[in-house]
Structures are given as structure tokens and as C-alpha cells.
Amino acid sequence: MRIYVDQDICISCGSCVEICPLVFDWNDDEKAFTIVDEVPSELESDALEALQNCPTEAILEK
Numbered sequence: 001m002r003i004y005v006d007q008d009i010c011i012s013c014g015s016c017v018e019i020c021p022l023v024f025d026w027n028d029d030e031k032a033f034t035i036v037d038e039v040p041s042e043l044e045s046d047a048l049e050a051l052q053n054c055p056t057e058a059i060l061e062k
């Protein structure tokens with residue numbers, strides 16, 4: 001599973017970082033970004049939950 005955050009759509013709500021901090025973190029622009037390019041299988045369900053809970057649908061699959 002490969003995902004990324006569309007920087008133009010992220011509103012910095014923090015949901016993804018809270019749900020799955022091993023995949024999402026803040027960048028210098030205070031937007032969320034993915035720490036890893038390929039989500040490890042053990043984190044896929046948390047990453048998917050973060051994707052589904054993003055209020056602006058900024059988390060996209062590659």
C-alpha cells in the first residue's frame with residue numbers, strides 16, 4: 001500500500017497523525033505527510049483508517 005498526502009488539500013486537522021503516527025507526521029509547512037513510501041503491512045489497517053477519516057480526503061493511494 002502506497003499513499004501520500006495532497007498538500008493542497010490537507011487542512012492540518014491532525015486526525016491522521018493521531019490515528020497512525022508511525023505513517024503520518026507534520027512537515028515544515030505544518031501539513032501532514034507520509035513518513036514511509038510503502039506502508040508496512042502491520043500498519044495498513046491504521047493507515048486505511050486514517051485515509052477514511054481524513055475530512056478533506058487529502059490522503060490518496062499512489
Ligand code: SF4
Pocket residue numbers: 005009010011012013014015016017031032050053054055056057058059
Ligand atoms: S487527516 Fe487529512 S486534513 Fe487532517 S492532517 Fe491528515 S491529511 Fe491533513
